[in-house]
Amino acid sequence: MKGKYIVIEGADGTGKSTQLALLAEHLASKNIEYVEFSEPDGTPISNEIRAIIKNGSLEREAETNLLLFTAARHEIWKHVALPALEQDKCVIASRNYYSTLVYQGYAEGLSLKSIETITREFTGDRYVNPDISMILSLPEHSTRMKRINHRGTLKNVDTFENKGVEFQDKLHSGYLSLAKSKNIPVIDANQSIDAVFLEILSKIHT
Ligand code: ADP
Ligand code: MG
Numbered sequence: 001m002k003g004k005y006i007v008i009e010g011a012d013g014t015g016k017s018t019q020l021a022l023l024a025e026h027l028a029s030k031n032i033e034y035v036e037f038s039e040p041d042g043t044p045i046s047n048e049i050r051a052i053i054k055n056g057s058l059e060r061e062a063e064t065n066l067l068l069f070t071a072a073r074h075e076i077w078k079h080v081a082l083p084a085l086e087q088d089k090c091v092i093a094s095r096n097y098y099s100t101l102v103y104q105g106y107a108e109g110l111s112l113k114s115i116e117t118i119t120r121e122f123t124g125d126r127y128v129n130p131d132i133s134m135i136l137s138l139p140e141h142s143t144r145m146k147r148i149n150h151r152g153t154l155k156n157v158d159t160f161e162n163k164g165v166e167f168q169d170k171l172h173s174g175y176l177s178l179a180k181s182k183n184i185p186v187i188d189a190n191q192s193i194d195a196v197f198l199e200i201l202s203k204i205h206t
Contacts, residue, residue: 001032003088005081005126006204007096010136011171012161013147014189015196016094019136022197023092023204035084038094040069042076056159062108065159066115069100074122085126096130097123098178103160106174107167134203135179136189136196139172141165143190 006023008016020036027034040050049072052058053065081091097119105112120128138144145168148161160167179186187199 001027001030001090001204003085003090004131005085005091005093007093007098007130007133008136008200009095009098009133009175009184010189011102011138011144011168011175013144013151014136014138015147015193016136018193019197019200020092020094022193023200026201027090027092032090033084033087034090034092035080036092037076037080039076039096039099040072042072042080046072046075054159056162058159062104062110065108066100066104066110066118069097069104070118070122073097073119073127077123077127081127082124093130096133097128098133098135098182098184101178102171102174106177107170132204133182133184134200135175135184135186137172137175137186138189140190141168141172144168144172 008019008023010016017038020038024034024036039046040053041047049068053068053072081093084091097115100115100119101112104110105115116128138147160171176186178184185203187196187203189196191199
C-alpha cells in the first residue's frame, strides 16, 4: 500500500468518513505512513474554499462549483498528496474529481469531458486515475437521509444536501454510471460498518 493513492467515493451519508477513519487506523497498525484528507478540505485555503462551496445561501452556476473545486484540488494535490506520494507514503482520500463528474456532470449537466480536461490540467494524470478507488452506494434515499441527519446539523443550508430527492437520486444513478464508465468497484454500503470495511480491504489487497 506504500505510495498508493486510494480514493473512497460515494454520495453524502454513504459512510466515507467512517471508512476513511478505519482505513487510517488500519494503516497505522501496520506502520504504513499515510496522509488523509476529505476533499475539498486538505489545506488552509482549500478549507476556506469548501466553506464557500458548502454555503447553500451563496447562489452560483455549476461552472463556478467546478472552478472552486478545481482550485481546492490543485492546492491539495500539489501541497499534500504529491509530496506524500513522492515520499512513498500512502494517500487516502474521501472524494476526488469523481464527485464533480457526478454532481456537476451527471446531476447538473456539465460536460464530463470538460470536467476531466480542466481537472487534469490543474492536477495531473495520477490524480485523475487513482491507484485504487471504490464507490460506496446506498440505493435507499431514506437510509441516506437518515445517515446525513445523524451526522449533526450544519451552520448554513448545504448546497447539495438540500436539493431534494430528485437530485439525490440523480447522484445515486450518476455514481452507478461513473462506476461503469471507469470500471470502479461499487460497494453496498447498506451493511454493517465492519462488513463494508472488510470489502474495502479486499479491494485494496487485490
Ligand atoms: P459520509 O462521510 O459519506 O457523508 P459518514 O461516514 O459521515 O458518511 O456517515 C454518516 C453517518 O452514518 C454517521 O453518523 C455514521 O456513523 C453512520 N454510518 C456510517 N456507516 C454506517 C453503516 N455501515 N451502518 C450504519 N450507520 C453508518
Ligand atoms: Mg464525510
